[in-house]
Amino acid sequence: MTRLRDxxxxxxxxxxxxxxxxxxxxxxxxxxxxxxSGTSPSSDGPVRTGVTIVQPRAGNVRxxxxxxxxxxxxxxxxxxxxEWVRESGLLTTPIGLTNTFSVGVVRDAIAEYDTRTxxxxxxxxxPVVGETYDGVMNDIHGQHVTAQHVFDALDAAQPGPVxxxxxxxxxxxxxxxxxxxxxxxSRVLSEMDGGWTVGVLVQxxxxxxxxxxxxGVPVGSLIPASEVPPPISSRSSAAYHRLPAGAGSIIxxxxxxxxxxxxxxxxxxxxxxxxxxxxxxxxxxxxGDIMIAFSTGNDSIPGxxxxxxxxxxxxxxxxxxxxLLTPVFEAVSDATEEAILNAMLxxxxxxxxxxxxxHALDGERLLEVIHNYRGxxxxxxxxxxxxxxxx
Numbered sequence: 001m002t003r004l005r006d007x008x009x010x011x012x013x014x015x016x017x018x019x020x021x022x023x024x025x026x027x028x029x030x031x032x033x034x035x036x037s038g039t040s041p042s043s044d045g046p047v048r049t050g051v052t053i054v055q056p057r058a059g060n061v062r063x064x065x066x067x068x069x070x071x072x073x074x075x076x077x078x079x080x081x082x083e084w085v086r087e088s089g090l091l092t093t094p095i096g097l098t099n100t101f102s103v104g105v106v107r108d109a110i111a112e113y114d115t116r117t118x119x120x121x122x123x124x125x126x127p128v129v130g131e132t133y134d135g136v137m138n139d140i141h142g143q144h145v146t147a148q149h150v151f152d153a154l155d156a157a158q159p160g161p162v163x164x165x166x167x168x169x170x171x172x173x174x175x176x177x178x179x180x181x182x183x184x185x186s187r188v189l190s191e192m193d194g195g196w197t198v199g200v201l202v203q204x205x206x207x208x209x210x211x212x213x214x215x216g217v218p219v220g221s222l223i224p225a226s227e228v229p230p231p232i233s234s235r236s237s238a239a240y241h242r243l244p245a246g247a248g249s250i251i252x253x254x255x256x257x258x259x260x261x262x263x264x265x266x267x268x269x270x271x272x273x274x275x276x277x278x279x280x281x282x283x284x285x286x287x288g289d290i291m292i293a294f295s296t297g298n299d300s301i302p303g304x305x306x307x308x309x310x311x312x313x314x315x316x317x318x319x320x321x322x323x324l325l326t327p328v329f330e331a332v333s334d335a336t337e338e339a340i341l342n343a344m345l346x347x348x349x350x351x352x353x354x355x356x357x358x359h360a361l362d363g364e365r366l367l368e369v370i371h372n373y374r375g376x377x378x379x380x381x382x383x384x385x386x387x388x389x390x391x
Contacts, residue, residue, distance in 0.1 A: 077288010089262025183343025
């Protein structure tokens with residue numbers, strides 16, 4: 001699995017965490033179920049889809065909810081449960097990611113899992129589940145994701161390195177007319193800036209080739225369709241031809257251990273759009289670009305149970321002053337940008353329905369075009385810094 005930093009490249013000035021992933025925020029866990037089978041458009045396939053689960057805390061999040069906030073850059077998509085997130089300022093369930101037609105089964109399965117493991121038949125659950133459309137590569141109408149696949153992803157959720165590319169909910173996704181999928185990145189602020197960790201996970205499935213930029217370099221125009229064919233050219237597909245240019249979506253999940261209030265979490269989520277735009281996301285009319293951010297920095301939030309003996313009239317909270325949030329905003333922007341690029345670089349070539357081929361972004365070719373662009377004087381870097389960046 002290739003990542004941006006394996007190529008000697010990185011985004012921004014803050015250092016990444018140990019795994020350069022959302023799981024660098026203590027307690028956050030990620031699990032995937034990946035479904036790849038079949039070669040023909042029938043009820044048995046081709047299946048190129050899956051489920052990704054992000055658990056905000058060690059243990060059950062319903063026992064210690066986290067403050068959260070969300071924004072929609074363009075709403076042609078779905079992230080369930082946001083009305084309660086907006087109303088309460090709380091995230092009380094894991095976050096699921098899957099394809100557009102499987103949101104319902106993933107939502108219901110998380111609710112069942114929560115109820116089954118809560119120890120009470122009166123527990124209620126308002127799951128948060130996001131989607132992007134994988135119907136170009138996957139037999140999406142077959143709705144191959146089952147509740148058991150969700151349970152498996154929940155049980156598989158763990159800290160540490162995060163699998164990226166053609167995994168989980170990102171299995172059949174495309175990005176800037178290359179293969180897309182799941183990507184993650186993190187940043188650790190200096191002690192002077194609070195020492196907080198910020199992590200991002202994306203399910204990237206959007207964008208045109210010509211819009212793609214990597215650290216400011218117009219890579220999409222330097223690796224044109226004539227060199228690496230987009231999926232649309234691999235086989236005739238009436239469904240694909242009906243999709244508008246740039247069609248597709250992205251879900252961005254932001255986590256931090258900085259103690260933030262719900263409104264501050266919303267502001268964090270908004271900054272993910274900065275990273276998306278740097279890579280070339282334009283929030284087209286046909287895209288669902290939705291971002292959610294949560295903070296694990298307060299442990300005193302009561303559990304999501306009515307009548308709990310631990311429920312007191314008040315509880316104490318901590319919060320970073322808004323005047324000191326700028327470094328956290330910058331970290332979110334940078335980590336989002338890098339997470340998208342990690343999704344593309346970690347992905348592998350895939351053949352999907354109707355023989356459509358999605359090519360991955362090749363790391364060595366990416367280095368070559370960046371080096372040539374900067375070495376030619378068209379970029380801001382000098383020959384020496386461009387060489388250093390590629391070593």
